[in-house]
Amino acid sequence: MSAPDARHAPAPEGTAGPEPAFLRPTGPDYRDLVSRTSLIGIWLLVAAGFAIFESDLFLQEGTFKTIFGAQFELVFLAVALICTFTVGEFDLSVASSMGLSGSLVPLLAVQDGLPIVLAVALALAAAAGVGVVNGILVVRIGVDPIVATLGMGTLVLGITLWATSLNVVNGLSHGFSELALRDVLGLPIAFFYGLAACLLLAYVLGFTPLGRRMAFVGSSREVARLAGINVNRLRFGAYVAGGLIAGVAGVLLASTLGGYDPNTSSSYLLPAFAAVFLGTAVVQPGRFNPLGAFIAVYFLQTGIVGLQLAGLTGWVENVFYGGALVLAVATTTVIRRKTGR
């Protein structure tokens, strides 16, 4: 962007009168607290509703485990998406990267007989490699991120299906499943991996110079550039990190299932998106935040499990995830317009 180009858009600014004073109310801001936690409240209401109307089915330890013992892969995908969203980018290939790594682990370990550690490392490297290609396409060449990552996602999915000959690959050892399924406080350890990933990303975004830079790159790329930040390196890095984290999700999923069905990959993308956008309504309203996404994943899962227990199966997930995504995005748009953020 050349300097003179920037000059044609003077901001409408006031010229006369005293500066307006935006005094904040003193004391705790209850409205803020309500908006930060409203999703949690709705979650509790939903859970209470199921508990009342389906008390015999819903109030079971098994139900609790069904809700919190699954979906950690969505948490990881949400973390991967937030990496790219934060720097103002978009990655539609995360679910395919997860599928690639999830398929490579059994392919390499079972079919090719590689040591499991090596298979995992190669699977992660492949998923990160997808991120590298995304970065080259979007950051270096300048392709629109939606088109580039949609194309890459489809390409990677296709390659995965070819490599696995469209079959479910399994046969991973029982020992490997301990990686994800070891019991900790009654839940599989992968739940805590997901929580840890969210806390880590929340820490990076909230407390480190890296996170601050990412946030500025996402909200005002030129401002970041003129402050001396290497904007393109951060954008590229976000794609690679997103691919790698999706790869971790794939490895854990392979560990849980003892193998991987590559045909299921694409069904993970929309739920992850729904959780990320729904998560912007909580913890830090109006911003993509990993803890909000974490809460949203299990909020959605609660609703789905409850409805499934009521006998609604098959179509419920699509309605619930799709509806939640649209509702979350619409709500966020309205809130942003009202608060001018």
Place this chain on the structure above:
Amino acid sequence: MPDQSTTQTPPRLEVRSVSKTFAGRTVLSDAGLAVAPGQMHGIVGQNGSGKSTLAKVIAGYHAPDPGAEVIVDGRELPVPVRLGDLRAAGVGIVHQDLGLIETGTVVENVRIAALKGAGPARRIHWDREAEEAKVALDRLGFRRSLRSLVKELPPVDRARVAIARAIQEHRPGQGVLIFDESTRALPTDALEDFYATLRRLLDDGTAALMIGHRLGEILEHCDQVTVLRDGRVAAAGVPTDGISEGDLATRMLGHSLARLSLDARERVRDGTKVTVRGLVGEALAAPLDLDLEQGGIVGLTGLPGSGFEAVPYLLAGAAAARGTITIDGEERDLARTSLARLVAAGVALVPEDRPHEGLALTHTMAENIALPWIGDRGRPWMTGRAWQEREARAVIERLGVVPPDPGELVGKLSGGNQQKVLLGKWLVGETRLLLLDEPTQAVDVKARQDLLRAIHDVAAEGTAVILASSEPEDLVTVCDRVLLFRDGAAVQEIAAPFDADLIIAATYSNVTKASAVGGAADRQGGSS
């Protein structure tokens, strides 16, 4: 209010009591004007004076505050103005960059908003469309094929296409044409032809409203001129006969700045210097050499597009440049030095485009101020809150930012306070060279004084400062010397002591002659 004594018939276009408030900030206050039939009426004013806002209210792009009236041929239009009503009343608008589709044909460009489908399939009959377009184009003296592509046309014919689109629905002798800085897209040698064409339309009774920034052009061609300053009408409908560019510029700029007296700075002549050699880049055609001493403030000024406003971006590495910059004895090739390295070497840029390049409006004051320093002052695993809070408070105190709350979102501050935060952001660390582009744009008098004082103080502490500004009062208040730019080159150096009138006179004198000789700068820079 507009002076209407000259005509018996109602004015073609009259606007009254137009005010516009954006988020609590009044950018246009009780503005009005009247354009008589057959008249060419100019509107001039600086950036932020409200002239574009006024044009956009008339064009229906902005909804004005309640109370505004827009009257065409004696008939009041409902406000906010709707495009359909404007077209029905015969008001045509030609936008800044003419708004042409480069890859379309002449017919397509003229008829784009008026295409009619016919028959059950609503098919476009291009022959019929071409006939319609030809009527309008003929009135303008367009002689080329209607099937030619717009990108292949010479500039004056491009302007004719844009005007044809605006006038195609009026009957000759009626209506109003509004040109929102449209001549900016024309090279100087095409201007005469353009105005001759326009004058032919006006002779029949059509009126024209020209929003412009080249004062010489406005004075030469318009019958009357309205001057806006700080959102108000500073001079309404003044006949252009017998006014000089200097008069007009003085009315436009005003002496709104109560003179700020600053202590003399002690310049460190023997200290390390910043030297620039052979600086060339877009909009800056002639190589520029600069010698800056610590504590000195060099002003750059000129007309929009003359190249002065490009220099800060070229020196900061924000735009592709050639040449060398030497800071503290270390020479750097600008073509091969990244912006990040220059920032690390102590070069700071305060850009003009505050909401896009200057500040992140959705982040807090403290976050914005800390941004350039977060790598040096924070640790990789922890940004550290104490220093951010401390530095933000220091900026707030130094520049008098209101409200004094580091946690306030920048987007909620007024323009003047945002500008203070933008400058303050670069006062946190050790800045060797401070590059400023219009740092007092559209701020009130008090904020302007605070900003100028801060700039003066930074220089007094030993930073070399370059101030690119079209505000003569700012330049004379803080600068030691001022370089005047014309057609992409520094043509004159004016040293203190000076006053604003001297700079105005130098900036606007011989402008038409100079731009007639070298229209090159308009084609290269072309924007303000």
